[in-house]
Amino acid sequence: MIHLKNIEKVYRTDTVETLALNNITLQIEKGEFLSIMGPSGCGKSTLLNIMGLLDEPTKGQINLDTQEISDFSDKKLSRFRNQKIGFIFQSYHLINDLPVLDNVELPLLYRDVSSAERRRLAAEALEKVGLANRMKHYPSQLSGGQKQRVAIARAIVGQPEIILADEPTGNLDSAMGNEIMEILENLNRADRTTIVMVTHDENMARRTHRLVRLFDGSLVSSNTFVN
């Protein structure tokens, strides 16, 4: 599903050159639930952004769903992100000026979907995460856990094959974190959605199929769990 080959990412300023990712090769299969761990600044989010086509590697090759994406135009990359990938962020990234339902239907705005169909799909996604009764609320009226569930609804509304979650439970207490993790596990089990999750929480990571560890931009270990 996702194949990264010899990925390198260097951030350059006028005076400093920082190697964020060093020769990463990683294969993620369809339906796999993978977690990425490592100390802060080791390149976890950078790796996730590269997988999600939000950032470009300095070197290396990315294959998503058997397609080599390095020559993709902005339009094609955007379409790919829109149709194949869903994102969940630690800080939710909801648009505070829009009600929950509008936030969820955001990915569908960039598809050829009628307004009524958008509403229907968004409502369905909110129902899946247990927030059907909060559709008209604004993000500021929700708790952290609820916000993250809205973000999950937004990530799944377009029925993507891949979900990339950057510390989805990082801002939540353990109970809320558990709830979110259950939703993700359920998505992975029921829809065979491929999930890649960056986390700092060892317990959360152990609930996934495989854990890869990064250190100073390099892949240092990979453990498979039987769940």
Added chain:
Amino acid sequence: MLNHIFKLIWKKKKSNFLMMLEIFVSFLILFAVWSLSVYTYRNYVTPAGLSTDRVWAVYLQFNTDSDSLRRINCDLVSQYLKGNRGIESFAFSSSNLPFGFSTMNNQFEYGGKSVMSDNLAVSADYPSVLGIQMLSGRWFTAADTVGSGKPVVITRRLAAELFGKEEPIGKRISTDRRVVGVVDYFRHKSSFQADENALFEPMNIWDNDLLVKVAPGTDAEFEAQLARSIQKLGKDWTVEIQHLDNMKSTQDKTILIPILILFGVCGFLVFNVGLGLFGVLFQNISRRRGEIGIRRAVGATKKQIMRYFISETLVIATFGVALGVFFAVQIPLLNVFDVEGSVYFWGIVLATLSIYGIAVLCAFYPSRQAAVIYPAVALHEE
């Protein structure tokens, strides 16, 4: 998408209201400027009805109070001019010569209606000097003055105001005047003068200013010689010659310069509004980098981001324009100025187009900046 934009605009109504107000005020300024421009341009392209080519105004002062002496002096000048090969034609006129600073007007009545019009007392050769074409009827002659009622020639506009669709020739106005001819236009105050009413009647004994049409190729030396020769005809006469072309140009400048100054001031105001709009949009986009990042992450292309922000600005502009149009249409509806409704129509159309042009121009660069933000960077900053 429009519904989505409306929701976001409504949610930020406080800050958007200020932007809308700015656009509304700019619209009113632009509406005034464009209406004035359209009005001025229309006047400019309206036929003048007279030609100033090779026509000179000769201001004569005989320094006498005697009417009979004045008549003799005029005859003397006429005889001299008839014998001068450099003069093609000439006519006497009241002091309100074309493009001069003197005006004379009167109320004229017909069938209970009273209409204000410019009033010019001129001799029979006046149309041949100024190349005035008759629309119907004829110009008055010396023979007309002996009949009952003063023969007068009026402009088409005055005829329409006094008689409507009735035939004007032969009609009597203000009891003592009889219409013998109609001319199309007579815009004699400046190139930008609106089509106004004018009435020509035979000259009076005290009307001794002169218009002369000179032969082609006459020069400054001829002008000086003409002034000297006329002066020599009598004792203590004062003669001043001015070219009608120059007089017209002076009048045009008197009107055009204040308009240009007004345009400059309005242009400066609108430029400042544009700068303000640009600043607000730029700041707005800087504050919404996270939103841009998430839109890009969920599949918006660079073009869609750019279009989105430009559309948002245009929707806000539409509210400002709609409010502006509401106030602008009150001017023709209440007939505040005596100007054709189509002038305001074009004023509204051009002001609307200008506002949208300014909005797109101001939104273009900030929106482009928004479009090129790297999604990972925008999301990271948030």
